[in-house]
Amino acid sequence: GAVVSQHPSWVICKSGTSVKIECRSLDFQATTMFWYRQFPKQSLMLMATSNEGSKATYEQGVEKDKFLINHASLTLSTLTVTSAHPEDSSFYICSALALSASTDTQYFGPGTRLTVL
């Protein structure tokens, strides 16, 4: 159980275009999902917290107008990179929070590698 999928797994786009990345919790409902960015050989940087039915909470320094997040249902959150530029090239990883009686655990998607030409 607790599987999270991301689509696409990789994408190449031209500078100036927008790219949408989907994050789905396949076998559980997630009121909260998180979006991370990971640079090569580095740790994960939290970009934003996505809450179902409300606006996302962005971390300091993350442009909310550039990285649009929509948490439309209890199993789907999307990240849209608008007007992408080469510096947006990165590995984007989402996670979904699975609630339980004892503790909450984040389960991660496999990641999406974005390359902006």
Next chain:
Amino acid sequence: GDSVTQMEGPVTLSEEAFLTINCTYTATGYPSLFWYVQYPGEGLQLLLKATKADDKGSNKGFEATYRKETTSFHLEKGSVQVSDSAVYFCALTEAAGNKLTFGGGTRVLVKP
């Protein structure tokens, strides 16, 4: 604020060697602690977790014990395999539903 410090890699081992990855944390409350593993080109997978002091998390031969007195959560495995080659992340969360704070990651390479 919260922080997680783990030993820098890369750690290079021979198959069947003993692995230890040190992790210490700073937190204001009583966090839950996690180890995640990332295989090449993939996202993170939860390896094990512990939610209170003296809890031991274990999975796939890996173990880590929540030590409140030393604020540590060291990861150990008695006999590593080539397939254990990956990057390992120590992480904590202060409260239910809160964001994770990650350590910098430790790359482990196991040679045959």
